[in-house]
Structure formats: C-alpha cells, structure tokens
Amino acid sequence: xxxxxxxxxxxxxxxxxxxxxxxxxxxxxxxxxxxxxxxxxxxxxxxxxxxxxxxxxxxxxxxxxxxxxxxxxxxxxxxxxxxxxxxxxxxxxxxxxxxxxxxxxxxxxxxxxxxxxxxxxxxxxxxxxxxxxxxxxxxxxxxxxxxxxxxxxxxxxxxxxxxxxxxxxxxxxxxxxxxxxxxxxxxxxxxxxxxxxxxxxxxxxxxxxxxxxxxxxxxxxxxxxxxxxxxxxxxxxxxxxxxxxxxxxxxx
Amino acid sequence: xxxxxxxxxxxxxxxxxxxxxxxxxxxxxxxxxxxxxxxxxxxxxxxxxxxxxxxxxxxxxxxxxxxxxxxxxxxxxxxxxxxxxxxxxxxxxxxxxxxxxxxxxxxxxxxxxxxxxxxxxxxxxxxxxxxxxxxxxxxxxxxxxxxxxxxxxxxxxxxxxxxxxxxxxxxxxxxxxxxxxxxxxxxxxxxxxxxxxxxxxxxxxxxxxxxxxxxxxxxxxxxxxxxxxxxxxxxxxxxxxxxxxxxxxxxxxxxxxxxxxxxxxxxxxxxxxxxxxxxxxxxxxxxxxxxxxxxxxxxxxxxxxxxxxxxxxxx
Amino acid sequence: xxxxxxxxxxxxxxxxxxxxxxxxxxxxxxxxxxxxxxxxxxxxxxxxxxxxxxxxxxxxxxxxxxxxxxxxxxxxxxxxxxxxxxxxxxxxxxxxx
Ligand SMILES: [Fe+2]
Ligand SMILES: [Fe+2]
Ligand SMILES: [Fe+2]
Numbered sequence: 001x002x003x004x005x006x007x008x009x010x011x012x013x014x015x016x017x018x019x020x021x022x023x024x025x026x027x028x029x030x031x032x033x034x035x036x037x038x039x040x041x042x043x044x045x046x047x048x049x050x051x052x053x054x055x056x057x058x059x060x061x062x063x064x065x066x067x068x069x070x071x072x073x074x075x076x077x078x079x080x081x082x083x084x085x086x087x088x089x090x091x092x093x094x095x096x097x098x099x100x101x102x103x104x105x106x107x108x109x110x111x112x113x114x115x116x117x118x119x120x121x122x123x124x125x126x127x128x129x130x131x132x133x134x135x136x137x138x139x140x141x142x143x144x145x146x147x148x149x150x151x152x153x154x155x156x157x158x159x160x161x162x163x164x165x166x167x168x169x170x171x172x173x174x175x176x177x178x179x180x181x182x183x184x185x186x187x188x189x190x191x192x193x194x195x196x197x198x199x200x201x202x203x204x205x206x207x208x209x210x211x212x213x214x215x216x217x218x219x220x221x222x223x224x225x226x227x228x229x230x231x232x233x234x235x236x237x238x239x240x241x242x243x244x245x246x247x248x249x250x251x252x
Numbered sequence: 253x254x255x256x257x258x259x260x261x262x263x264x265x266x267x268x269x270x271x272x273x274x275x276x277x278x279x280x281x282x283x284x285x286x287x288x289x290x291x292x293x294x295x296x297x298x299x300x301x302x303x304x305x306x307x308x309x310x311x312x313x314x315x316x317x318x319x320x321x322x323x324x325x326x327x328x329x330x331x332x333x334x335x336x337x338x339x340x341x342x343x344x345x346x347x348x349x350x351x352x353x354x355x356x357x358x359x360x361x362x363x364x365x366x367x368x369x370x371x372x373x374x375x376x377x378x379x380x381x382x383x384x385x386x387x388x389x390x391x392x393x394x395x396x397x398x399x400x401x402x403x404x405x406x407x408x409x410x411x412x413x414x415x416x417x418x419x420x421x422x423x424x425x426x427x428x429x430x431x432x433x434x435x436x437x438x439x440x441x442x443x444x445x446x447x448x449x450x451x452x453x454x455x456x457x458x459x460x461x462x463x464x465x466x467x468x469x470x471x472x473x474x475x476x477x478x479x480x481x482x483x484x485x486x487x488x489x490x491x492x493x494x495x496x497x498x499x500x501x502x503x504x505x506x507x508x509x510x511x512x513x514x515x516x517x518x519x520x521x522x523x524x525x526x527x528x529x530x531x532x533x534x535x536x537x538x539x540x541x542x543x544x545x546x547x548x549x550x551x552x553x554x555x556x557x558x559x560x561x562x563x564x565x566x567x
Numbered sequence: 568x569x570x571x572x573x574x575x576x577x578x579x580x581x582x583x584x585x586x587x588x589x590x591x592x593x594x595x596x597x598x599x600x601x602x603x604x605x606x607x608x609x610x611x612x613x614x615x616x617x618x619x620x621x622x623x624x625x626x627x628x629x630x631x632x633x634x635x636x637x638x639x640x641x642x643x644x645x646x647x648x649x650x651x652x653x654x655x656x657x658x659x660x661x662x663x664x
Contacts, residue, residue, distance in 0.1 A: 022306060025314070028321050029302035030533065032541025033575070034295070034329050035596055035607040041322035042610050045315060052311050069310045093544045143602060150554065151547025158543065243309040243367050250424050252309040252367070252417070272631060319614075326611055333595040336577060342597065343574055399594070406615075545573040548599035555600065 001119075001182035007062050008081060008179045009188070010123070011071070012225055013114075014054035015082035018072060019233070020103060021047030022240055023090055032093050039140060043100070046133040053126045073244040077234045078227040081179075085169040087224070087233045091162070094148055094155070098162035101141035105202050106173045107134045109195050119188040142206045149210025160212055171220025173199070179225065263464055268394035271337035279463055283393055284338050286465065288345045291331035292356035294324045295349075296530050300364040301373060309367055316413050317370060323406050330399040337395040350535040358516060359442050361524030368421055368428075368435035374414015376436075376443040376481070382407050383477045384447065387467035396465075415484065422488045429489075436485070437493045444508070445516045447474040478506050577626040578604040580611075582618035590622050598623075 001009070024044035031037035055068040066074075085103060090096045111134055114127035148159040174196035183189040200214075207214050223229065244250070255274040262269055269275055298321050305321065308314035332342045348354040359377055364370070385407065388400040421432040448454055448470040460466035468476075478497075485492055496509030518524065575597040581590035593612045598604035604623040612618070648654050657664060 018311075025305045025318050028305055028318060029295075029298040029325075030537040030540075032537070032544035033597065034325055034332070035598060035603075035611060036541075036544075037298075037325045038322055038329070038610045038614075039607065041318055041325070042614070045318055045322070048311060048315050048318070052315070055311075072311055073309075092540065140606060143606070147548045147551040147599070147603075148544070151549075151551040152543070154543050155547030155550075239306050243307055247309075247425065247427060250309070250428055252313055252420055252424075272633070322614070326614070329596060329611055330594055333577075336595065341574075402594070542573055545575060545599070548603065549573060549575060552600040 001186045001188070003061065005179050005182040006120070007058055009183045010054055010058035010061065011079075012081040012179065013110075013123070014051045014058060014071075015080050016086055016103070016107070017047045017054065018051035019080070019082045019236065020086035020100075021045075021051060022236060023086065023088075024096070024100075026090055027096065036093075040096075043137050043140065046130075046137065050126065050130045050133070053129075054123070057122050057126065069244065073241045074248075077229050077237055080224075080227060080229065080233060080237070082224050082229075082233075083169070083172050084221055084224045084230050085166065085172065087230060087236060088166070088169065089232055092158065094159040094162045095165070097141055097144045097148065098159060098166050100137065101145050101206070102166060102170055102173075102203070104134060104138035104141050105199055105206075106195070108138050109198050110189075113190050113195075114188070117188050119183075119186050123188070145206055145212070146210040149207070149212040156211065159210070163207070163212060164215055167215040167217060168219055168221045171218065172222045172224060175220065175222050175225070177225045263392055263462075266392075266464070268397060269392055270394045278459070279465075280338055282460060282463070282465060283396065284335055284340050286460075287331055287335040287338075287396055288340065288348075289355050289357075291328045291335060291345065292349050292354055293360065294328035294331060296356045296360045296534065297377075298324045298328075299530055299533055300360055300362070300526070301370060303364050304367060304370050307367070308370075313370075313417070320374070320410050320413060323410065326406070327403045330402055331396075334393075334395040334399040346534075346538060350531060350538055352522065352531055355520065357446060358519040358524060359446050361519050361527045361530060362438070362442055363526050365438075366431050366435060368418070368431040369439070371414050371417030371421060371432065372435040372439040374410050374412075375418055375484075376414070376439050377446065378407055378410040378414060379481065380443050380446040380477055382411060383473050383480075387473075390464075390467060392464035418488055418490075422490065432488070433490050436490050440492050440494070441511065441515075444474055444478070444511055445519075447471070447477065449513065449516070450511075475505055478508055482506055575599045578608070578623045579626050579629060580604075580608040581622040581624070582608070582612055583620035584618055586619055590620065593617075595626060 021044045024040055024047065027040045028037065028044070031040055051072070052068045055071045059066040059068065059071055083103075085099060088095075088099060108131070111127040111131040114123050115131050117124060145159065148155040150156070174192040176192055180189060180192070184191055204214055221230075244252075256276065259269070259273070259275055259279075261267075262273075269279075301317065301321050301324075305314060305318050308317050332345060335345060336342060345354070349356070359380075364373070382404065385400055385404055389397055389404055391397045391400065418432055418436075421428040451457060451469045451471045454470055457466065457469060461469070482492070482497070494509045496507070498507050500507050519527070522528075576599075577595055578598055578601075579595050580593050582593045583590045596604065596607050596611055598607050601623060605621055608621045608623055609618075613621070644650075
C-alpha cells in the first residue's frame with residue numbers, strides 16, 4: 001500500500017470513531033436516565049479518544065504538519081472517509097442503540113484484527129487499547145438491544161423499526177474499496193467476507209435473544225469511504241468545525 | 253434518652269447523623285430541600301455547557317468538556333442518592349423539577365453564547381460552587397457529607413480546565429481576548445449571586461447554621477470568592493464589570509459594588525433568559541425516555557419471573 | 568406523570584479499590600437489573616480508576632441494625648480493651664510484635 005493509501009485508510013478508521021463520538025456526545029444531558037447519560041458519554045469519550053490517536057498517527061505519517069485538530073476541523077465532508085452509518089442522526093434512544101450495536105460489533109472484529117497485524121505497529125497498539133473499550137461498548141449496546149427487543153410491545157416495535165431503518169447502511173461496513181483492498185493486500189486487514197461472516201453470526205445471536213428479526217434485504221447505501229455522504233454529514237461538520245474555522249489562527 | 257436530646261448532642265459533638273438515626277422533621281425536610289436543589293442544579297447545569305460539546309474548538313477540549321459535563325451528571329446522581337437516604341424518591345424529585353415546582357441554582361438560566369463561556373463557567377461558576385461545597389463536606393448529615401467529599405474531589409479539575417480555557421484565550425488573538433472579556437462581563441455578577449441573598453435577607457441561614465448543614469454565611473463565602481478571584485482576573489489581564497470594586501487595605505478584603513438583587517429574584521422566579529428552555533429540555537429528556545425505562549423494567553420483570561425457585565435458593 | 572412501571576429499583580454499590588482490600592460502600596444508583604447496575608456502577612463510581620471489582624445489591628435486600636440498639640450492640644465491647652494490641656505494653660527491646 002502506498003503512503004497515500006495508508007493515510008486514507010487511517011482516516012477511514014479515525015473518521016468512523018470521530019463522527020460516531022460526535023453524534024453520541026449530542027446525547028449528553030438528554031438521555032432516558034441519568035445513569036444512561038453517563039454511560040453514553042463514556043462511550044463517546046472512548047471514541048473521541050480513539051479518533052485522536054489515529055488522526056495524530058495519520059498526520060505524522062502524512063508528514064505535512066497536520067495534527068489531529070487540523071485533520072478534524074479543516075477537512076470538508078468530501079474529505080471525510082467514515083461510514084454513512086455513523087453520521088446518521090441520533091433519532092430516538094432505540095435508533096442510537098441499534099446504530100451503536102451494529103457498529104460496535106463491526107469495530108470489535110476490526111480492532112481484533114488490527115491488534116494482531118504487524119503492517120502498522122502504531123495502529124496495533126492503538127487497537128489493543130481500543131479493543132478493551134469497544135468490548136465494553138458492545139456489551140452495553142447488546143444488552144440494550146435485548147432489553148428493548150424483549151421489553152414492552154412498544155419498545156419491540158420501535159427497536160425493530162430502528163433495525164430495519166439502519167439495515168441499508170450495514171453493507172458498507174463490508175464493502176470492497178480500493179483503499180481497503182490495498183490494506184488487505186498488505187496484511188493490515190482481513191478480507192471483508194470473513195469480517196462479514198463473523199459479524200452476522202454475532203449480530204444474529206443477539207437479535208435472536210432480543211426476539212428481533214434480522215432483515216434479509218441486501219440493498220446497500222455506500223459512498224462514505226469515497227467522501228460521498230448523506231445530507232447529514234455537512235450539518236454535523238458545520239457545527240463541529242464552526243469555531244476553529246472562524247478563528248483559523250487561534251489556539252484553544 | 254430523649255431522642256431530640258440525643259440528636260442535639262450528636263450535632264453539638266460534631267458527630268454525623270446517619271440515614272436511620274432519629275432526626276427532627278424539619279431537619280429532614282431542610283436537607284431534602286437543600287440536597288435536591290443541589291442535585292437539580294448539577295443536572296440543569298449540564299445543559300448550558302452541554303450546548304458547546306459539539307462545538308468545542310479542539311478535540312482535546314471536546315473530550316475535557318464532555319468528561320466535565322459527565323461528571324456533573326455523576327454529581328447529580330450522588331446527590332439524588334443522598335436525598336433518597338432521607339426517604340425522598342428520585343422520580344418524585346425529578347417530577348418536581350420538570351413541573352417547575354423545584355428550585356435550582358439561578359446561574360444556569362443564563363445562556364452560553366461563545367466558547368469563552370466554557371472558560372468562564374468552569375473558572376467562576378465551578379469556582380463559586382467549590383467555595384460553597386467544601387464546607388458541606390463537614391455537614392452534619394453523613395450521606396450528604398460523603399457525597400460532597402466525592403463531588404469536591406471531582407470538581408477540582410473543573411475549575412482548572414475553565415481557567416486554562418480563559419488563559420489560552422487571553423494569550424491568544426485579539427478576538428479571543430475580546431471573547432474572554434465579554435464572557436467575564438456576562439458571568440461575573442451571576443456568579444456572585446450564586447452565594448444567595450445577603451445575610452440579612454436570607455431566610456434559611458440561622459437554623460441551617462445551628463444544625464451544621466450550613467457552615468458559613470452567604471456573604472462570608474461571597475467575600476472569600478471575590479478575594480480569591482480578583483488576583484486571577486488580574487493575572488488574565490481582564491477587568492471585572494464592577495466600577496466600585498476596590499481593595500480595602502484596613503480590612504484586607506475587596507469591597508464590591510451593589511448586586512442587582514432584582515435581577516436575581518427575577519431569575520429565581522422563573523424569568524431568567526433560559527428558565528423555560530432548561531426545564532423544557534429536562535422534561536423532554538424525561539418523557540422521551542419513558543418508553544425506554546419501561547422496556548428495561550418489563551424485561552427485568554420477565555427475567556425475574558423466569559428464574560426457577562431452585563436458582564433463587566442457590567445464591 | 569411518571570408511571571409506576573418505569574421506576575428502576577435502587578441498588579447499593581460497593582467497590583474494591585485495590586486488590587487485597589475489602590469492598591467499600593460508595594453510594595447508590597438506579598438500574599432495571601443487576602447487569603445494568605454493575606455497568607452503571609462502573610460508569611458512575613469508577614470513572615477515575617477507583618476500583619478493580621464491583622458489588623451491587625438491591626437496596627431493599629439490606630437489613631440494618633437499628634440505631635436505637637446502638638448501645639446494646641456496641642457498648643459491651645467498650646470494656647474489652649484487652650482485645651486491642653495497644654492494651655499490652657512491651658519492653659522496648661521487643662521491636663516487632
Ligand atoms: Fe458539579
Ligand atoms: Fe455543584
Ligand atoms: Fe463542576
């Protein structure tokens with residue numbers, strides 16, 4: 001993989017974490033219970049922490065003097081490489097949990113591989129730390145899937161709707177892409193198919209316990225890895241980037 | 253021994269009153285009122301700052317602010333727990349809050365308009381809160397005192413991160429310095445109001461002092477806060493919006509100008525700039541979360557009834 | 568407005584701060600079940616690495632001694648000072664005992 005590809009690949013990892021962390025942080029102060037407010041903030045903090053470490057690493061690799069903040073606050077939506085899934089609005093608590101559950105299961109498998117590979121040792125170290133965090137996130141979101149799925153009739157209907165609504169955005173997690181192919185060829189990532197199989201197996205098990213139905217429709221929305229996003233991302237970035245862009249020379 | 257006498261002896265000997273000890277009704281009521289107001293303040297206080305988490309100007313600042321606001325949720329939770337040891341129910345306290353029957357610190361009804369407000373709040377509002385709260389670590393009611401020890405331990409980083417934001421702004425561009433001064437102008441007086449009305453017009457002071465729920469008077473704490481803060485203002489190169497402020501060599505204290513108590517009582521009465529929004533936000537979170545809390549309860553109930561008698565005994 | 572069925576029970580939280588120490592009561596929280604109570608306890612009471620192990624207990628499962636019985640429960644131990652090592656004065660030559 002070329003340096004440019006390597007850089008782009010790191011951005012995709014960092015952006016998934018950053019955008020989802022940003023979304024989750026919107027919950028702060030508004031969660032269904034005080035305890036859950038604290039839990040969601042913890043997940044957001046972990047994700048933001050992961051993105052910072054990866055962005056810093058990416059900036060150093062690129063060698064153009066861009067630090068984590070330069071990369072986070074001065075890239076346009078077209079330069080963001082995250083999955084569409086993570087930029088979707090929070091919706092209600094069930095929507096947030098379903099999105100989190102799908103992503104956590106994916107991130108857990110991905111970090112599991114990243115911690116083992118030797119192509120990029122810095123990423124291996126970051127992944128080893130992140131893996132512990134993501135395991136906890138995955139337990140949290142899976143438990144909520146089960147509570148909501150097997151809770152009341154209302155919650156079952158709502159969370160099933162969330163699952164169905166998000167389903168078209170799942171395929172992108174396992175979608176082939178030139179940058180990803182380069183990462184696979186250099187041994188940094190396993191092939192998408194094997195990730196998908198493990199993911200489906202684990203997700204199915206939780207959904208079964210939650211008495212929910214795994215959608216079978218295989219239509220997928222893609223584009224995030226190429227910088228072609230949903231309408232939601234540029235709003236998110238406008239909010240996130242407003243202050244540093246208004247004062248480009250300032251230090252905070 | 254007479255229960256009331258025993259209670260009074262405990263207070264006199266600086267012994268802690270614990271949840272199951274006998275206590276006068278008024279002591280219990282006063283504590284529930286004070287602790288729940290304090291808890292509400294922590295929770296409502298999350299909103300003006302939470303407002304800026306998504307717009308923090310660096311990733312590190314975002315993480316710090318998120319961790320800080322998360323701490324405030326924790327503080328609310330510790331305090332609601334302390335109130336529950338007195339027989340109050342968190343749900344009832346929450347209902348009182350969202351129905352507008354409960355009070356909370358007036359400061360959180362002011363809007364956060366710029367990033368500098370995150371600095372001013374951490375520095376001044378958390379600073380004033382710490383000033384108020386440190387004495388409460390020695391309050392006569394054990395669970396409250398212990399909750400406050402935990403809170404105060406966590407607060408120490410809040411004020412520092414706020415001051416650091418101000419420092420960075422004051423060492424930054426002209427626009428950043430202006431932002432810092434503007435923020436100080438807006439938060440200075442409301443921060444001084446956080447200590448409550450002047451001693452002569454404060455209704456709860458005397459009894460609370462006797463019961464060792466309160467240890468210093470409002471004016472005493474306010475004076476300490478001003479004495480501590482003015483040198484920091486000078487260090488930042490900023491000025492407080494009080495033309496009457498002056499150092500009094502003979503008393504060794506700063507003299508401050510008159511506080512606009514009309515504004516204070518207006519805000520307390522529900523007419524501050526953001527009272528309605530704050531309550532509406534809490535109400536929305538509580539109502540939107542209802543189906544989630546119900547689902548979790550229903551699921552727990554299903555699991556509980558699934559357990560066979562054998563398993564119950566095994567523990 | 569809050570309907571009965573959405574109330575989560577209260578749990579008391581005990582945290583072991585370091586390996587080798589006993590669990591200590593740190594506070595309480597609300598959770599719908601034990602799994603959630605442990606997760607919440609982790610997030611609420613150990614955000615600063617305060618613990619290595621957590622116990623949660625339904626608050627209603629705790630039986631407490633009555634404060635009114637304090638005298639009969641604990642005063643009798645008052646005069647058994649010989650249970651405490653400081654009761655015994657040893658010659659200075661005996662250093663570590
Ligand atoms: Fe606080
Ligand atoms: Fe506070
Ligand atoms: Fe604070």
